Amino acid sequence: MTEGASRPTLEAVAARAGVSRATVSRVVNGGEGVREPLVERVRQAVEELGYVPNQAARSLVTKRHDAVAVVIAEPESRVFADPFFALQLRGISKELTAHDNQLVLLLTEGRADHARVGRYLAGGHVDGALVFSLHLDDPLPGLIQRAGVPTVFGGRPGWSDATRQAVYVDSDNRGGARTAVDHLVGLGRTRIAHITGPLDQTSAADRLDGYRDVVGDADPRLVVESDFTPAGGERAMRELLDRVPDVDAVFAANDLTAAGALRVLRERGRRVPEDVAVVGFDDMLPLAEQTDPPLTTVRQDIEEMGRLMARLLLRRLDRRSPGEAGRGAAGPDAAAGADVTAGADVRAGSDASTGVVLPTTLVRRASA
Known part of the structure; x- marks a missing residue:
């Protein structure tokens, strides 16, 4: 289609495919009840003419904005x-x-x-x-x-x-934190600190709970609240070293925090892991492999979390769409099915x- 030419219409697609306008509308908007040979003719006509559906008109039919x-x-x-x-x-x-x-x-x-x-x-x-x-x-x-x-x-x-x-x-934040602290205990560390994330977020609170599951009787001075940032990790690590100079391990609530803590330990002349062992959370690549030394950490699949969020929402929307009623249960339990x-x-x-x-x-x- 040349610049300035009018956009192809449903009527033009219908004429090219040799079907009714209503048939074209059903095919373009994902409706049912059209025989496969007619669907293929409509799709071919759409491709040949370069037809692009009008989103506003399509929304009136499908009740969806996509x-x-x-x-x-x-x-x-x-x-x-x-x-x-x-x-x-x-x-x-x-x-x-x-x-x-x-x-x-x-x-x-x-x-x-x-x-x-x-x-x-x-x-x-x-x-x-x-x-x-x-x-x-x-x-x-x-x-x-x-x-x-x-x-x-x-x-x-x-x-x-x-x-x-x-x-x-979500990820298993509490279980992952337990695994991290269990690992440090297994290395023979006895003064294990935790630099938390912001405790008004459930992920940070769950990781703190996981730490306490393992070392619930630890010195309360070994816990410092931070904010999931490298600068926050630096501030918290300085505070920890001033409070508890004999700290021999740190579980940081995320990899960015751990990276900040590693910088401060290096500045203070503490060898990692000989003097202080450090574990993060996320396995944020390439960051976790490029810290000095490379970071032991708890891996959560962040990209997969985003994909699943979108998939669950799209399933819920499909059940609400016209013609989709009755396909599965309507509540959140169905949306989060085991499959x-x-x-x-x-x-x-x-x-x-x-x-x-x-x-x-x-x-x-x-x-x-």
Whole structure:
């Protein structure tokens, strides 16, 4: 089609295929009841003419926008500095692209942005939402509930309102933390510290619980709260060395924190792992292989978490679409079915939430 020429219409496709306009509409919009030979004729005509469906008109028929909001409850400066978010977005994007859906990215810089995100979701611009990096006092879950938008959360929800149902994807943060600390105990370390993430996030709280599962009687001075950043890891490691000079091991809540801790240990003349063994969490590549020394860490499949979030949401949306009624149960338990991924743990919580929890594994390198 030359520049300035009119766009092909449904009528033009129908004429080329030798079928009715209604038949073309059903084929283009994914409807049923059209014989396969006619479907092929319509598809060939669409390709020959370069027909592109009008999204607004298509939405009137399908009740779908083929767009999903990805809401990250963090400021832009954090999102684009932490490779965790890039990996999760990559998994989400791959799954949405494979199903011809658009990704709409929404970030929150402050409280005013929460209201903006709530208004956008309530405005009917997207079919559903994927939300992660929530904090315990975050108003977003309430805003999303009021908007009535199908949602899947990244990470175990931390709210206590039992009337809310939630589907979520998470890693085994507590179990992974236990594995890390058990490893340090097995190395003969007795003064094992923990640099946490922000404890208003369930992932950080679960990792702290896993640490305490193993060394619950540890000196409370061995726990320092941080923020999942390299700078936070540096500050926490300096505080630990000042508080407890004889610390001989550190479990850091993520690899970025561990990288900051390693820099401070080097500055202070502490050999790793001879004087202080260090274990991180994430197995963020290439970072974990490029620290000095390479980092022993707990691996979680971050990209897979994003992919599963998108897959669960798309399944929920398919059940809500016209003509899809009755295909499977409607609640979150069905959305998080055991067939989602091999090896995942499907958990039903006391707060009516249902989660798919992915396993974690220890990756041994030179730091511990």
